[in-house]
Amino acid sequence: MSKACPPTIALFGAGKNIGIPIVKAFVDINSPILVIARPTSDLSALPKSNLVTVARVDTTSVSSVAGILRDNRIDVLISGVSYIKGGVDAQVAVARASRNAGVKLFLPSEFGIPTGGGTDPMPKAKSDFAEYLKSIGLPSLRIYCGQFHHSIPWLSAVDETGTFYIVGKGTTPQSYTAVSDVAGYVAHVLTTQTLSNLFDIELRIEGQRATLVELGALYSGTATVEHVQALPRKDMYYSEVREYLQNNGDRGIGSSGWDWASGTDDENRASSGNAFWSGHRWLTAKEVLRL
Numbered sequence: 420m421s422k423a424c425p426p427t428i429a430l431f432g433a434g435k436n437i438g439i440p441i442v443k444a445f446v447d448i449n450s451p452i453l454v455i456a457r458p459t460s461d462l463s464a465l466p467k468s469n470l471v472t473v474a475r476v477d478t479t480s481v482s483s484v485a486g487i488l489r490d491n492r493i494d495v496l497i498s499g500v501s502y503i504k505g506g507v508d509a510q511v512a513v514a515r516a517s518r519n520a521g522v523k524l525f526l527p528s529e530f531g532i533p534t535g536g537g538t539d540p541m542p543k544a545k546s547d548f549a550e551y552l553k554s555i556g557l558p559s560l561r562i563y564c565g566q567f568h569h570s571i572p573w574l575s576a577v578d579e580t581g582t583f584y585i586v587g588k589g590t591t592p593q594s595y596t597a598v599s600d601v602a603g604y605v606a607h608v609l610t611t612q613t614l615s616n617l618f619d620i621e622l623r624i625e626g627q628r629a630t631l632v633e634l635g636a637l638y639s640g641t642a643t644v645e646h647v648q649a650l651p652r653k654d655m656y657y658s659e660v661r662e663y664l665q666n667n668g669d670r671g672i673g674s675s676g677w678d679w680a681s682g683t684d685d686e687n688r689a690s691s692g693n694a695f696w697s698g699h700r701w702l703t704a705k706e707v708l709r710l
């Protein structure tokens with residue numbers, strides 16, 4: 420259903436992986452967005468546009484953040500903070516500020532595998548935060564998209580080593596989505612749906628469904644493919660995170676259709692949220708990686 424008056428949007432965590440692409444997606448549809456950043460945040464990659472306003476603030480101060488949200492009459496707060504760098508906990512003060520300032524909907528920093536009811540450390544931390552939002556009466560919208568296409572060279576260590584490493588079997592499909600599609604989806608959904616339709620739901624999207632073996636085959640002629648139990652060097656940047664994310668494939672949890680409660684994946688469920696962007700053509704990994 421179309422909305423008469425688009426909601427006012429703010430983004431906390433304008434980092435390179437998802438925050439900046441989301442800002443760009445709003446600019447692309449000519450929609451204003453307020454960026455809430457720490458005094459030290461590097462915002463040099465933000466698009467230069469009069470649709471983008473920046474407020475630098477101590478993001479641990481509930482009253483300071485609430486003041487900015489109130490002054491700008493913000494309806495929706497999107498978080499793009501880093502899980503790896505401890506940003507999930509940093510959302511607590513911003514969530515309290517949002518609730519105090521009358522924000523209607525909070526998008527926590529998800530943008531990966533399904534987390535609702537998850538028991539592994541990363542899904543659990545994100546799931547616990549969603550429960551926290553519920554406990555303070557702030558509706559949430561959580562978006563699951565699997566891995567970003569551009570993460571594939573990092574996950575497999577192919578750019579660093581010339582070998583596409585597959586940790587484990589790599590024969591179970593996972594979800595992969597272009598970050599530009601994830602960001603475009605966020606902007607599209609928030610500007611075309613009635614906000615209350617989005618309260619306390621999880622949207623599952625998928626640009627492409629593929630196994631690691633299928634993705635390795637895209638590198639045919641440019642890199643060798645090797646199956647291993649662990650990445651070859653522990654000094655590789657976040658090697659344990661990459662191994663975890665690769666193993667998610669064999670476990671089934673790398674699919675946007677994964678459900679922690681039943682321990683099952685469902686291919687139709689994995690792309691069920693794509694319906695909110697009907698007619699959109701989702702990019703493939705081959706296109707994004709130019710293979």
Ligand SMILES: NC(=O)c1ccc[n+]([C@@H]2O[C@H](COP(=O)([O-])OP(=O)(O)OC[C@H]3O[C@@H](n4cnc5c(N)ncnc54)[C@H](OP(=O)(O)O)[C@@H]3O)[C@@H](O)[C@H]2O)c1
Pocket residue numbers: 431432433434435436437438456457459460461478499500501502503504505506509528529530531532564565566567568570
């Ligand atoms: N699906 C995928 O393939 C994929 C890949 C990567 C990330 N993700 C997800 O995307 C989200 C972003 O993660 P990322 O690691 O990639 O982030 P990122 O793009 O590197 O950006 C990090 C952002 O978080 C902010 N931040 C970090 N620690 C903070 C703290 N303690 N307090 C306040 N702000 C803090 C940073 O602000 P400053 O500039 O002030 O430090 C920055 O704006 C996460 O939910 C992650 O799981 C998904």
